Amino acid sequence: MIMKSPVKVAVEMAARKKIIAANWKMNLTHREVKSYADVLWAEVGVVNEIEVILIPPFTAIPALAEALEKNPVARLGAQNMHWEKCGAFTGEISAPMLRALYVNYVVLGHSERRRLFGGTDEMVNRKIIAALSAGLQPIVCVGETLAERNDERVEEVLKRQIQEGLKGVNSRHFHDLVIAYEPLWAIGTGRTATPEEAQEAHAFIRSVIASVSDPSTAARLRIQYGGSVKPENAEELLRQQDIDGALVGGASLDARSFGREWKGVRRPRAVCPPIMPGAKDEFGVFVVFHVLPK
Numbered sequence: 001m002i003m004k005s006p007v008k009v010a011v012e013m014a015a016r017k018k019i020i021a022a023n024w025k026m027n028l029t030h031r032e033v034k035s036y037a038d039v040l041w042a043e044v045g046v047v048n049e050i051e052v053i054l055i056p057p058f059t060a061i062p063a064l065a066e067a068l069e070k071n072p073v074a075r076l077g078a079q080n081m082h083w084e085k086c087g088a089f090t091g092e093i094s095a096p097m098l099r100a101l102y103v104n105y106v107v108l109g110h111s112e113r114r115r116l117f118g119g120t121d122e123m124v125n126r127k128i129i130a131a132l133s134a135g136l137q138p139i140v141c142v143g144e145t146l147a148e149r150n151d152e153r154v155e156e157v158l159k160r161q162i163q164e165g166l167k168g169v170n171s172r173h174f175h176d177l178v179i180a181y182e183p184l185w186a187i188g189t190g191r192t193a194t195p196e197e198a199q200e201a202h203a204f205i206r207s208v209i210a211s212v213s214d215p216s217t218a219a220r221l222r223i224q225y226g227g228s229v230k231p232e233n234a235e236e237l238l239r240q241q242d243i244d245g246a247l248v249g250g251a252s253l254d255a256r257s258f259g260r261e262w263k264g265v266r267r268p269r270a271v272c273p274p275i276m277p278g279a280k281d282e283f284g285v286f287v288v289f290h291v292l293p294k
């Protein structure tokens, strides 16, 4: 196994701002979002060191955009979109429509879309390309079923979803992507991947990203974990080297509890051994700093 210099690891991690997203799924009406934003604002206030995204149902997007103008505690996301800009697609929403509502992020390939609504890797790929060209940042969900994990097919599944999903995506757009690792057996089940299981999958995803782009792009790409994240397990998961945030479903519906999930993430932490700046570390790399910025 190739060991990375702790300095290189610290620099890469520092470049990846943590990203915590609340996927409300089919919950909360436009009437409920103002009080949610008010409670979240009261709980956490201004957040600079992590990026927070609220992802309501389409119907609540305008009201939430208005609430966030007053209490700028988070950015806006959407739960899905169609790949065409407009046309005869009853019931669908396009990327330009989301942009017109000041939406920044869009979740694509969520397992509920794949499993319940016929979403395929090819559809996810078309949506990713359309979202990026409209200026939206896709949060691309990947993850295996329990049967696939039991059959030791985790890597095969993740590799296929990433390679197919990102086919034809221009490498200059990779910086706008977020990947969410969401093992299906952990979504809405109360069963969370252990920090070790999640870290192993995230490191693998990063290696696949490196193979379809390049190592430095992969080192900068943010990978969230999703699957029964709650205040009690968020901090330990987010302490793992390749886990750059969380996509939270059920536990994000209560603004106070969702706010608590980031408390641990916001604490400063030292990730490198305390070596004097100016010295070389054990890997012979020149040390510029040795403690991550908050």
Ligand code: PEP
Residues within 6 Å of the ligand: 023, 182, 186, 187, 188, 189, 190, 226, 227, 228, 229, 247, 248, 249, 250, 251
């Ligand atoms: C999700 O649906 O993206 C999710 C992670 O849900 P939950 O947190 O409820 O498992």
